[in-house]
Amino acid sequence: MKSLTLFIVFLISLPACAAQLTVESGSGSRSWQTAELLHHPAAQTLHITDDVSYKRNMTYRAIPLATLLEGIKPDDHLQAVALDGFAAELAAAPLLNQNGAKAWLAIEDPAHPWPPLGKGKPSAGPFYLVWTDPQASHISPEQWPFQVVSFKRQLPVAERFPALRPDPALPKDSSVNQGFVLFQKNCLACHRLNGAGDAQFGPDLNIPYNPTEYFAADFLKHYIRDPQSLRQWPQARMPGFSPTVLPDNELELLIQYLQHMTTRKVNS
CATH class of the missing domain: 2.60.40.420 (Cupredoxins -  blue copper proteins)
Incomplete structure (x- = not known):
């Protein structure tokens, strides 16, 4: 009975908006919960200048995306799938790049949600692909998908x-x-x-x-x-x-x- 009570207390304490990110590499699949990513060893505070979606400077808790793309090779092709039906087609090489433009997965903390993208709109969470130094690789706005829930390795378009x-x-x-x-x-x-x-x-x-x-x-x-x-x-x-x-x-x-x-x- 005591263990059941503790479990119920644990469930109540979980953030209501916690989410799950899935990466499908073609040879396997791996999923992470919001809390895991927020406390990931590679997570850090990231400042983005002139954020594409918010049109202003933003600060995020983020992980270098390459850290999560185990098994993905530079010549692979990925698709970022969002909650709203957006499906961004992404070459893997820029996502794995460590010099110049660098891809990051921004993680929305349910305890400190991001602002809405506009009146009556949701935030860019639960996960958002952002870039530092995007001009270095001619990164387009379509390569900043928000509300992302999965990355899937796919055949070329x-x-x-x-x-x-x-x-x-x-x-x-x-x-x-x-x-x-x-x-x-x-x-x-x-x-x-x-x-x-x-x-x-x-x-x-x-x-x-x-x-x-x-x-x-x-x-x-x-x-x-x-x-x-x-x-x-x-x-x-x-x-x-x-x-x-x-x-x-x-x-x-x-x-x-x-x-x-x-x-x-x-x-x-």
Whole structure:
């Protein structure tokens, strides 16, 4: 009876919002609870300047992400899955890097929760991928997934989703194939195309219509730069891609990929 009472007291004392992070390496799976990560030997206080999600300086309890990616190799491909359906496609090499841009897993302490991301919105927790010195490796905002619950080793995007591939007759270094790489980095975390992809966040970008088919002239570029300047609504979640994040030449390559994919639609 005494042991049962102690167990009940223990359960009551647990934080209500404690979470679990899972890393699937392909050969195995490992999970950590919030408390384990907060007290991990590698955990430290981390200061992030101009945080991508909070738009201000933030301080976190964080662990170098590479510490948790045992068995992951630089040429592997990972997917960060979030509570809200966001599925960020991530090359493993930058996540394992110890010089220049460095990836960290920020851990939300249920006893000291992070602020909401906006009015009526949750925080970036329970886990958030943040970067120090992101400019050193041209890290994009889409490589800062928040509300993360798992990292999964996956096959490369082109192998998993053939419907996303450009015409195989195109040279590998063609502008369309370069745009496909940029699409994976900047768009696939939120959008599907031809029904392909794991994201549950934004609309399909080819079915039934590709945005290059209904945006006139350069309005698509304008929309990508600043979505709210063309369509304003309170629930809008698409961020703007500034020239520092997506330079003009890369934006042009991305649009060439989208235009090309209008010729490669699948049956809806």
